[in-house]
Amino acid sequence: MAPALSTLLLTFNILAAASVVAESKPDGLAPEHPHITPSPTLQGGVTRTVKHRRGILDDIKGNVNSVLSDLGSNVPSYVASGVPNFFQGFPDGDGVRQSLGLDDSQISASYGNWTDQGWNLRFRGNVYKQPNIDQEKLDDLANIFLIDTSVEELPPDQAAQARNLTASIFVLQQDDANVTFSLQPAPTAGASGEQGGGGAVTPNGGSQEIDFPNPTTAQGDFDDFVQIQSNGLAAGNSTSDIQRLNVYAQGSNIGNSTSYLVPPTGLSIISDIDDILRITKIYQPKEGLLNSFARPFVQWMNMPDIYANWSRSIPDFHFHYLTTTPEQVTRNYMDFIYKTYPGGSFDTRPLNFSDVEATLSIRKYLLVKIFETFPERKFILVADTSNSDVMKAYPQMATKFPGQVRCIFLRNTSATDPGDRFPYDTSGFKDLDKNSYMFFKVADDLTNLDIQNGQCLNASVPQNLTFGYQGLPFGINLGGGGDSEGAGSRASIVNLWLVGSLVVGGAVIAALL
Numbered sequence: 001m002a003p004a005l006s007t008l009l010l011t012f013n014i015l016a017a018a019s020v021v022a023e024s025k026p027d028g029l030a031p032e033h034p035h036i037t038p039s040p041t042l043q044g045g046v047t048r049t050v051k052h053r054r055g056i057l058d059d060i061k062g063n064v065n066s067v068l069s070d071l072g073s074n075v076p077s078y079v080a081s082g083v084p085n086f087f088q089g090f091p092d093g094d095g096v097r098q099s100l101g102l103d104d105s106q107i108s109a110s111y112g113n114w115t116d117q118g119w120n121l122r123f124r125g126n127v128y129k130q131p132n133i134d135q136e137k138l139d140d141l142a143n144i145f146l147i148d149t150s151v152e153e154l155p156p157d158q159a160a161q162a163r164n165l166t167a168s169i170f171v172l173q174q175d176d177a178n179v180t181f182s183l184q185p186a187p188t189a190g191a192s193g194e195q196g197g198g199g200a201v202t203p204n205g206g207s208q209e210i211d212f213p214n215p216t217t218a219q220g221d222f223d224d225f226v227q228i229q230s231n232g233l234a235a236g237n238s239t240s241d242i243q244r245l246n247v248y249a250q251g252s253n254i255g256n257s258t259s260y261l262v263p264p265t266g267l268s269i270i271s272d273i274d275d276i277l278r279i280t281k282i283y284q285p286k287e288g289l290l291n292s293f294a295r296p297f298v299q300w301m302n303m304p305d306i307y308a309n310w311s312r313s314i315p316d317f318h319f320h321y322l323t324t325t326p327e328q329v330t331r332n333y334m335d336f337i338y339k340t341y342p343g344g345s346f347d348t349r350p351l352n353f354s355d356v357e358a359t360l361s362i363r364k365y366l367l368v369k370i371f372e373t374f375p376e377r378k379f380i381l382v383a384d385t386s387n388s389d390v391m392k393a394y395p396q397m398a399t400k401f402p403g404q405v406r407c408i409f410l411r412n413t414s415a416t417d418p419g420d421r422f423p424y425d426t427s428g429f430k431d432l433d434k435n436s437y438m439f440f441k442v443a444d445d446l447t448n449l450d451i452q453n454g455q456c457l458n459a460s461v462p463q464n465l466t467f468g469y470q471g472l473p474f475g476i477n478l479g480g481g482g483d484s485e486g487a488g489s490r491a492s493i494v495n496l497w498l499v500g501s502l503v504v505g506g507a508v509i510a511a512l513l
Helices: 003-012 056-071 133-142 156-169 285-293 305-315 331-340 356-373 388-401 490-503
Strands: 103-107 110-115 118-131 180-185 206-212 221-227 243-249 256-261 267-271 315-326 345-349 378-384 404-412 437-440
Touching: 103 243, 110 345, 118 243, 118 256, 156 206, 156 285, 156 331, 267 356, 305 315, 315 331, 315 356, 331 345, 345 356, 356 388, 378 388, 388 404
Parallel strands: 110 256, 267 315, 267 378, 315 345, 378 404, 404 437
Antiparallel strands: 103 118, 110 118, 118 221, 180 206, 180 243, 243 256
16 A cells, blocks of 8 residues: 555544554564563664655645644644644643543453463553534534545435544543453454354453553553463463453443454464455545545455355464554444454554554564564465555565465455556565465455465466566556566656656556655
């Protein structure tokens, strides 16, 4: 996905939630001794940004500043950190705080790992207050994120969703708050037609209360692993079952989620969501914003059938959904996944990863943490080619963690949707086993593959990788492999593409150099 555009769109995808994810020490874990992992610190390089001609982000920044100036007091920059590095410098002060409601908490589907000390569950979320914003002001704020339309012009259900999402963005996180959780066995999680909703079981025990050891940060976040009591839970070194626990934040009516205790060995899938599990069209600003901000979520093709079949046919298959959408706006994502796909854990972008550079690094960061937390598990990676960070991070995981990546599946969005004019870079796959990944066009390309035993390639699906930039205008591709046209110098091809994008009316100009 082109970075600057993804920064805009993925930020405003749904109602507020926070996520609990398993992450590990930056220097990794030895396979035989997984450890409790610390809170996140950003590491690694930053990918180059993609710039689009419309100036949408600058417009949004200016409009939001104008609308919020009427609130009459200062709102912290993280109030609207959904568009990272563009919503900055908002006012904050006593005026807004005096009109706030009660505290609330949000947590999301998490997972825990087994160590020599027992089960450790990561609790991650946010404590916030909701400003008292009247509907007229809320509509003004919501209209900022709509192109060529307004809340007043939307159908009633879409207008309501736009207002709810806007309200979830403009909240005040609460620092120095203490959080207590209740854990209970979870009977079900997810849909897809399979009994129980996913490859997990309801444990015989696990009920307990947990006082989170630290107060919330300045951004209202809580984030750490906590060792939990067994209380009837099966030990991770004696079972292959994935055990479900419901997690409730005390004193909150929406602070609840389902957590998954994942054994050290087995098979997990890490799946992106936008334009692979649901239709987002994140590469088309107007459609992407409407599909994320107002319209109901719609599945992409028959991917629910694909995932349901995997859930039913592969024993103890752990589903993990990773989106770089900020955690405070992910409740609609979780609701959609649990109604449409097998239940599973979630990774989202923490609030402290709130600028553009962090957004472009966060996917790799979260992937590394999962792999280090479960050094003996095997992974299936699924996403689409419109994610520039995926195109780098997925092959890097196969290189950095040899033997752990079982298959990589990428939907070729530019080959199936003429609205996607972003080029994608396949150079990272050049040194990988060509049978370990597949670029596909339709969901049915994934049928009848024995992914449990490493069958990743459907022989009937042409690959045509050039191991360079592909999907350029006029059928031009870069690189030395496959049937590529125009494998000349990068500079000349980039110049041609920039001109071509103007000719064909492309929505975005990317910096490929």
